[in-house]
Every structure is written in structure tokens, then in C-alpha cells.
Amino acid sequence: MSWDKGRGRREGYHHGNLKEALVEAALDLIARKGPAGFTFAEAARSAGVSPAAPYRHFRDRDELLASIAQQGFEQFEARLNAAWNDGRPDTLTAFQRVGKAYLAFAREHPAHYSAMFESGLPLDGNPALLIASERAFAIIRAAAERLVAMAPPDQPRPPALMMALHIWSLSHGIASLFGRGDATSRKLPMSPEDLLEAGVLVYLKGLGFPTAQQMAQSSAKK
Amino acid sequence: MSWDKGRGRREGYHHGNLKEALVEAALDLIARKGPAGFTFAEAARSAGVSPAAPYRHFRDRDELLASIAQQGFEQFEARLNAAWNDGRPDTLTAFQRVGKAYLAFAREHPAHYSAMFESGLPLDGNPALLIASERAFAIIRAAAERLVAMAPPDQPRPPALMMALHIWSLSHGIASLFGRGDATSRKLPMSPEDLLEAGVLVYLKGLGFPTAQQMAQSSAKK
DNA sequence: TGTACATCAGTGAACGCGCGTTCACTGATGTAC
């Protein structure tokens, strides 16, 4: 029956892809018990391997955790980038889609998200992690810059970096407070997505951007 | 020399205020190692007491953690309330002061803040904690309602609850991403306080509120 | 095609450690009389 212990799928003495299997096991543990609730030993056990085996692939627990966080940032970046889709069909629609992708990632990859933002990994002394994190943020920033470039020319141009920081903070705040499926989430009279979308609309209006209706009208005119 | 071990301040067989001493010790450990990095045993040791002593005051580790989180929410509420100061000298000034108080609390009480928002304590099954959390949020919500009541009557009234949720999320996002003194914080080209203040101003403008300059002018006219 | 050998991923036993928790206990405090 259970000759296939855990997610090991061993076929012989050598595992074959133990490194990935350990990452998978750790993600599972983090999702169930939080970033601090996973142990090297348990990940090994769940991969069907002796407790000493992980040391062939990771120096220690923190290196595995950092590796998960970095992988998370890379997938996060890819997802935001796909949602942005180079600003198609129009900048505002694409911008809002990035916000939705942010929340979707946090909800669908809670373990990655935890490792990225709540694991307490120091960013200095982890340059690769910092870079991966900045590459993800760069998507939001690039989108903000395109929005700024599109702003009505009679308005003062808002600084794109500040915009991006505001949007990021708002998204992260909503994701942290309301955006997880688990018991730590607070109740909300609307979906996190709607809350974020409304907030972004108000914010952009405050910067002098035309509303969605106005944009629809202006694009209908062309 | 060191007859006063740790924060114990014992004077005899009985500690006197062991419960508070344990909370203090736990706060210290959480601030240094994160909410998961504190142990019952270590808190006892740091309070200068045997490992069995804490069981006289807390059922287990989680009860101590929940107690810290609840105390945190209560202090948080008090601080926000003091900053709000019933909307004096004017609603907008007081509102921005609440935002600053939010960030100040997160920075000055990182251990409480962690226990409140990042400890993974389930809110259901912890009714007292949920209530304390909602009482703190109620301050922000009441402030938002006063702002709404003050809105120019020719504008559509924005929903105060949504406003409060946006402001809370933005504050929490900024606090989480940039607002801690430690190594997990990201670099920022401005202070978290300035970032939040600017974001709130833009947001309120987007809702149709008069800007600070306009308000200053209108109050100067009186 | 076969063989010798280097490489290296994983073994399994062992270690020291700190934790959570229990237990019968003991010392201090307060109170009834």
C-alpha cells in the first residue's frame, strides 16, 4: 500500500530531486503552521528521507527558508508582470489587474507569502533576496510610471515612486489583514479585491487622474 | 552583585508580581526573536523563577501570547484615542495624528505589534481578543465618520466604514513593510510618517475632501 | 563492451540540548478564633 511514503516518490537509494521535494514539504508545513512552525527534521521526514539528508542541499534551516522566499518573489514578480501585460488593454485596467494579482498571490500561495514577508529573514545580508524583492516591486513601479505618463498634462505630475509605495502598502495591508483564508483573517463586508480596487480608484482620483467612466468616455471618442 | 537575577526583583519565596514579570520577559524575547522565538521556559528563566512557576498564571504558552496581544490592543486603542483627542483642534489634523500614532505604536512596541498582527493567533475562539481588536479599529472608524460628517455637502458622502478600512490597511501596510527599526524593514526615500501622511491626503482629496490649504483658508476666514 | 574508480547523495546511529509538562513538596501569607 504505502510504499510511497509522503511526497517522496523514491525509486531507489537516491531520491532524484530531493531539493525540490524539501521545498515542497516546507511549503506545506509553513502553510499549515506558519513560517516558524516548520522544522528541518519534519521536512526531511515528509520527503521520506533521513534527517541528515537535507544537509546535502541546504546549509541549514534558514537557507531553505530564504530559498523559498526568493522563489516566492520570483513567482510573484512573474505573476504581477503577467497581470500588468505591458499595460494592455489600457493602463488603468492593467493597473487594477496588478492589484488583483497581488491579492490572488497572497491567498493562493500563503506559504510563499509568509516566507517573503513574515518570516523575519533579514534583507541585508541576503542580497539575492533583496534583489528578487526589488524586482517584484519594480513591476508596480513601472506600472505607476506609465500611469503618470498618461496623466492629464494640465495636472502636476505625481511622483511615480511615491505612488508605487502607496499602492504596494495598501495592497500589502489588505492582504495581511483580510486576504488570507485562515482563522487569522478579519471579517470584511466586501471582498478584499473590491476593497483594494475602490481604494486605488479613490487614490488615483486624488492624484487628479480621470475616473474610469471618464476614461471609458474618452476612449469611446477615439 | 547580582542577587537581583533578571527582571525578577525577588524579595523572598514569593515573587509578588510574577504574572507581569512573565509578560515583560516575553515582550523582551518577542522583540528580539519574533513571536515564535519565545518559549515558556525562557520567560520563566528570565523572570528568575523555576520552569513550573508560569503554570500558576497561564494555562500554556498560547494563553500568555494571547494575553500580550490583548494588552497590546488595549494600549493601542488608548494611544489612538489620545491621538484622536476627539477631533481637536480640527478633524483633519486629528485624523493625521491618528495615523502617526499608529506608526509610532508599531515602532515603539514591536513585540506587542507582532503579537497582535503576526503571531498567528486565531481570532475566532478568542472572543476577548477579537473585541479588543475591534475596539481599536473603532477609533479609526469613528474618526472617519467625523470626517465624513464634515464633508462638503455638495459631494456624495463616502462610506465611513470603507474609508476606515482603507486607512487602516494603508497604515498597517506601511508599518509592516517600512515601519520597524529592524533588519526586516525595507529602505525608504522618506519617513514612514511622511509616506502615510501623503497617502492619506491624496486619498481624502480623491474622496472630495478639501485639501489642507483650503481648510486652513476656510478656517482663517472665520 | 566491460571494468575500475571517483563522485556524491542518502543512511542510520549517536550526541547534547532545551522544551513542555507533571508531581509531590515547601515556604510564605493571611485569617479565624
Next chain:
DNA sequence: TGTACATCAGTGAACGCGCGTTCACTGATGTAC
């Protein structure tokens, strides 16, 4: 004022447990010739 007693906060020894880490090892794989 003194004494007996109930209460209860803290002791200290003990337990079982799982973790991180090390070590000499062994089995599988690939490659040189």
C-alpha cells in the same frame, strides 16, 4: 496578642520528546580507458 490552620505561589527533580547536527558509512551513478 498569639496560635492553628487553610491557601496558594513557587520549587526542583524528573519524564519523554523532537530537534539540529555530526560522523563514518554505503549504495548508486557516471565516466575514463
